[in-house]
Amino acid sequence: MKRINYSLKKRAIIYIIPALIYFLIFAIYPMIENIILTFQQQTITGSYIFVGLKNYMELFKTPNLGKIIDNSLIYTFIVPVIDILLAIPLATFLKKLNKNFLLPMILLPAFIPLVTGATMWILMLNPFYGIIYFIYHKDLFTTIWSIVIIDVWSSLPLATLIIYAGLKAIPKNIDEANNIDNIKGMRKLITIDIPYIKYQILAAFILMLIYGSFTFDPIYASLGVSPPFANLDLSYYSYELFFGGQLGFSAVLMTIMTVVSTVIAVIFVKLTLNNKMHASKFRSIHWPNIEMPKPFVLFFTILYLLFFMLPFVWIIFESFKTNAEIFALPPEIIPAKITFSNYIYSIKQGEPYFITSIVVSILGSFLALLIGIPAAYAAARYRVGGIKFIGLVLFIYSIPLVILMIPDYSLLNYIHSINSWLGLIIIYPVMVMPIIIWMLYNFYSTFPKSYDEAAQIDGMSIFKSFRKIILPLSYDGIFVAFLYAFIFAWGALIFPLAFTYSEYNMSILYPAGAQTLTIFIGGSLGHEAVEYGILAASSVLSMIPAVLIAIFLRSKIDKVWRGGGIK
Amino acid sequence: MILSINNIIKKFGNFTALEINDLELEENKYYVVLGPSGSGKTTLLRIIAGLEFPDSGKITISGNEMTNAPAWKRDLGLVFQNYALYPHLTVYENIASPLNVMKMPRNEIIKRVNELLRVMELTDQAGKYPAQLSGGQQQRVALARAVIKKPTILLLDEPLSNLDTRVRIDLRDYLKRIQKEFKLTVIHVTHDPTEAMALGDEVIVLHHGKLIQKSSPRELYNKPNDIFCARLLGAVNLIPKNNLNINDNMDYDLLEIRSEDIKFSDDGEINGIIKSMQFLGSEILFNIDIGNYNIKVRGDKFDDNHNEGDNVKLSFIKSTMNFYKSGKRIEHTENGKFNKIPE
Numbered sequence: 011m012k013r014i015n016y017s018l019k020k021r022a023i024i025y026i027i028p029a030l031i032y033f034l035i036f037a038i039y040p041m042i043e044n045i046i047l048t049f050q051q052q053t054i055t056g057s058y059i060f061v062g063l064k065n066y067m068e069l070f071k072t073p074n075l076g077k078i079i080d081n082s083l084i085y086t087f088i089v090p091v092i093d094i095l096l097a098i099p100l101a102t103f104l105k106k107l108n109k110n111f112l113l114p115m116i117l118l119p120a121f122i123p124l125v126t127g128a129t130m131w132i133l134m135l136n137p138f139y140g141i142i143y144f145i146y147h148k149d150l151f152t153t154i155w156s157i158v159i160i161d162v163w164s165s166l167p168l169a170t171l172i173i174y175a176g177l178k179a180i181p182k183n184i185d186e187a188n189n190i191d192n193i194k195g196m197r198k199l200i201t202i203d204i205p206y207i208k209y210q211i212l213a214a215f216i217l218m219l220i221y222g223s224f225t226f227d228p229i230y231a232s233l234g235v236s237p238p239f240a241n242l243d244l245s246y247y248s249y250e251l252f253f254g255g256q257l258g259f260s261a262v263l264m265t266i267m268t269v270v271s272t273v274i275a276v277i278f279v280k281l282t283l284n285n286k287m288h289a290s291k292f293r294s295i296h297w298p299n300i301e302m303p304k305p306f307v308l309f310f311t312i313l314y315l316l317f318f319m320l321p322f323v324w325i326i327f328e329s330f331k332t333n334a335e336i337f338a339l340p341p342e343i344i345p346a347k348i349t350f351s352n353y354i355y356s357i358k359q360g361e362p363y364f365i366t367s368i369v370v371s372i373l374g375s376f377l378a379l380l381i382g383i384p385a386a387y388a389a390a391r392y393r394v395g396g397i398k399f400i401g402l403v404l405f406i407y408s409i410p411l412v413i414l415m416i417p418d419y420s421l422l423n424y425i426h427s428i429n430s431w432l433g434l435i436i437i438y439p440v441m442v443m444p445i446i447i448w449m450l451y452n453f454y455s456t457f458p459k460s461y462d463e464a465a466q467i468d469g470m471s472i473f474k475s476f477r478k479i480i481l482p483l484s485y486d487g488i489f490v491a492f493l494y495a496f497i498f499a500w501g502a503l504i505f506p507l508a509f510t511y512s513e514y515n516m517s518i519l520y521p522a523g524a525q526t527l528t529i530f531i532g533g534s535l536g537h538e539a540v541e542y543g544i545l546a547a548s549s550v551l552s553m554i555p556a557v558l559i560a561i562f563l564r565s566k567i568d569k570v571w572r573g574g575g576i577k
Numbered sequence: 578m579i580l581s582i583n584n585i586i587k588k589f590g591n592f593t594a595l596e597i598n599d600l601e602l603e604e605n606k607y608y609v610v611l612g613p614s615g616s617g618k619t620t621l622l623r624i625i626a627g628l629e630f631p632d633s634g635k636i637t638i639s640g641n642e643m644t645n646a647p648a649w650k651r652d653l654g655l656v657f658q659n660y661a662l663y664p665h666l667t668v669y670e671n672i673a674s675p676l677n678v679m680k681m682p683r684n685e686i687i688k689r690v691n692e693l694l695r696v697m698e699l700t701d702q703a704g705k706y707p708a709q710l711s712g713g714q715q716q717r718v719a720l721a722r723a724v725i726k727k728p729t730i731l732l733l734d735e736p737l738s739n740l741d742t743r744v745r746i747d748l749r750d751y752l753k754r755i756q757k758e759f760k761l762t763v764i765h766v767t768h769d770p771t772e773a774m775a776l777g778d779e780v781i782v783l784h785h786g787k788l789i790q791k792s793s794p795r796e797l798y799n800k801p802n803d804i805f806c807a808r809l810l811g812a813v814n815l816i817p818k819n820n821l822n823i824n825d826n827m828d829y830d831l832l833e834i835r836s837e838d839i840k841f842s843d844d845g846e847i848n849g850i851i852k853s854m855q856f857l858g859s860e861i862l863f864n865i866d867i868g869n870y871n872i873k874v875r876g877d878k879f880d881d882n883h884n885e886g887d888n889v890k891l892s893f894i895k896s897t898m899n900f901y902k903s904g905k906r907i908e909h910t911e912n913g914k915f916n917k918i919p920e
Contacts, residue, residue, distance in 0.1 A: 463648070464657060464661040465674075468678055468722070469675055483663075
């Protein structure tokens with residue numbers, strides 16, 4: 011590694027200090043505070059008293075905890091296994107077909123808010139009014155498998171993308187050499203390609219593990235249609251406890267999750283930062299050496315696309331139906347007469363939520379950019395903080411947000427920012443800044459050093475050079491990072507749920523209330539009189555930014571996501 | 578002395594990239610740093626520029642100690658190998674950039690930039706962006722940006738290596754002219770010996786991070802300090818002792834003679850057989866076997882008398898011979914005395 015002068019490095023430290031302080035306050039401190047909370051209980055007056063191990067004893071007294079842990083384990087291990095098994099063939103098909111329009115279609119489920127995705131499945135799988143009526147008459151939401159399906163549906167795109175990016179990165183001359191040696195089909199996939207992209211497959215697996223183990227949004231959305239405890243996991247249960255005021259026991263569960271997630275995260279960080287190859291053991295087996303015929307490839311790709319797209323089609327149909335059509339038995343598939351009334355009602359009822367989501371997503375992402383860009387640049391260009399800083403960023407990226415809830419609530423409460431736009435804007439960077447820093451770190455690592463050096467020679471200090479030369483040259487990369495950040499902020503659920511309790515009051519001078527669109531959509535199904543049409547229309551509206559961004563990014567997607575990823 | 582370098586050591590990990598004990602450069606001279614890749618020449622340039630910093634040692638520029646000063650405090654100009662023009666700024670803005678940083682008055686900037694655009698024959702390109710220019714034009718913009726603030730030292734990092742041969746020869750003249758016109762001290766880094774000899778008032782040869790020779794191109798060519806320098810510049814014959822029985826009572830390992838200093842001559846002392854020949858346009862290069870040993874000899878391009886397989890007699894221009902002992906050149910008094918004339 012090249013040594014960079016200490017004095018330049020010392021100057022550049024200023025660039026990562028804001029990010030470092032931010033992470034320490036809003037991500038690291040909460041994890042420590044949780045541990046202290048596990049030994050405390052809140053009294054009626056609101057003060058905390060020391061109670062020893064009493065909170066831990068609750069673990070043995072809670073009757074449904076066994077079921078909850080079982081569910082957590084199923085999400086943690088079944089989801090990533092299904093993901094990887096489905097992602098490898100799909101990625102292979104995508105590479106074979108080499109059609110650029112397929113990628114944004116497949117990615118759509120990962121781009122839209124997860125709550126919207128869950129809602130789509132809930133409507134589709136409704137045993138009476140959903141399209142599943144024609145196939146299967148039982149209610150899948152009485153079981154845990156509905157959540158597993160939603161998890162797979164929403165996480166498979168990312169797993170596929172990481173593996174696809176890996177496959178695309180295999181040098182052309184290796185493919186050509188295989189051609190000459192007549193190695194093809196399954197044999198090539200298993201003996202050449204998979205060993206080559208082993209790292210990407212592992213990274214995808216770990217990322218899916220993180221994704222599955224802290225399933226939250228689909229459980230929240232399906233609360234109104236599921237029996238109690240049927241699909242609850244630790245992540246959601248600890249939120250319920252927090253909501254019910256049992257902070258001590260909630261902190262116990264969160265501490266357990268912190269430990270588990272730290273173990274997984276450390277593996278993830280190590281894997282992401284050391285990209286090493288090892289020899290394969292699968293070479294000795296005689297795998298079939300036949301190329302899969304193109305019609306089969308097309309057939310399976312269409313099956314995948316149906317799986318990804320059907321919920322979208324169904325919810326768009328639903329959104330244009332009248333109430334009578336929605337509750338017809340057997341279900342009407344295509345609306346006889348298109349009505350826009352659902353959209354009009356949705357915009358009327360949802361207006362404050364829409365406004366809040368737009369404002370906090372944009373400003374929250376912007377704040378994250380403001381702190382994140384200099385940090386990413388200093389880390390990449392001057393190696394400030396070294397591998398430790400980037401490790402910290404990836405670590406925060408891979409922990410479940412739910413464990414930060416209680417202490418971050420206290421922090422926001424302390425600055426009187428609960429239930430306000432400001433509160434969400436301040437807290438959103440916890441969620442989006444790691445992605446921004448990681449993406450821009452990779453961007454700046456490949457950025458030619460000579461521009462900055464030329465600027466120094468021209469007499470600019472490293473700060474001036476950053477402002478005048480580097481920033482203007484990186485608007486492209488920054489814009490892409492902003493779009494990703496926006497997608498996350500737009501789909502955020504846990505933070506708005508934890509830190510807000512009412513909708514925006516529509517006052518410009520004295521704005522208050524900050525419930526987001528995700529709460530509007532996700533909370534609807536819990537109500538007694540559910541307006542399915544309006545819910546469908548709101549869901550469709552909530553997808554619009556995601557769809558636009560997916561189309562806009564289509565050519566950049568596999569480059570930007572290479573090596574990185576998205577929660 | 579405009580630049581002095583004392584006891585500089587720069588390591589990358591365990592690899593010592595540069596180790597220079599003493600190097601002093603004078604004002605208004607054109608210095609060329611010559612060496613193969615990995616010789617430390619770019620590291621030396623970057624250390625002078627303040628883009629790298631030495632592990633130990635001292636750098637003094639115009640009498641001020643600058644060892645750890647960052648680049649922006651050194652008042653130098655640098656033309657990068659890939660030019661590093663700012664792609665988002667026009668030619669005019671690129672050239673004006675150093676003056677803008679100095680907060681020079683606007684009309685003074687306009688005056689200076691326009692003047693330089695004229696000298697560099699870039700006036701028509703002022704509004705264009707770097708991507709719209711040819712390689713040679715980009716090179717001149719980079720040069721203009723580097724000289725506009727009248728730097729103490731102008732540093733050139735392989736400035737001609739990305740250009741095709743024809744443009745390169747034109748630009749060589751141009752560089753020399755600019756140096757004279759602006760009275761600049763230039764340090765030009767290259768791996769091309771012809772470029773070094775064509776441009777340098779003095780050539781500084783680096784090898785494995787160490788300074789081997791600092792002298793005028795003529796001296797470097799005629800009296801190289803060691804075998805490395807001898808080999809660096811053009812075709813050379815290095816003949817082990819006892820092959821020719823020249824100066825046998827002198828203590829040396831190798832005899833060096835340039836291929837152009839050997840002539841076909843009927844009363845030559847050395848017999849040989851022409852093994853192969855290459856017609857190079859301006860000359861013919863003969864490969865001649867003189868018994869256990871092959872030497873290269875330059876012949877006239879109109880020479881039709883010598884063909885492959887011919888027996889020839891050769892004479893050496895003895896005053897140009899150099900002698901080496903364990904790689905280093907040694908002085909000698911007897912100019913190529915043959916102890917025994919071979920049959």
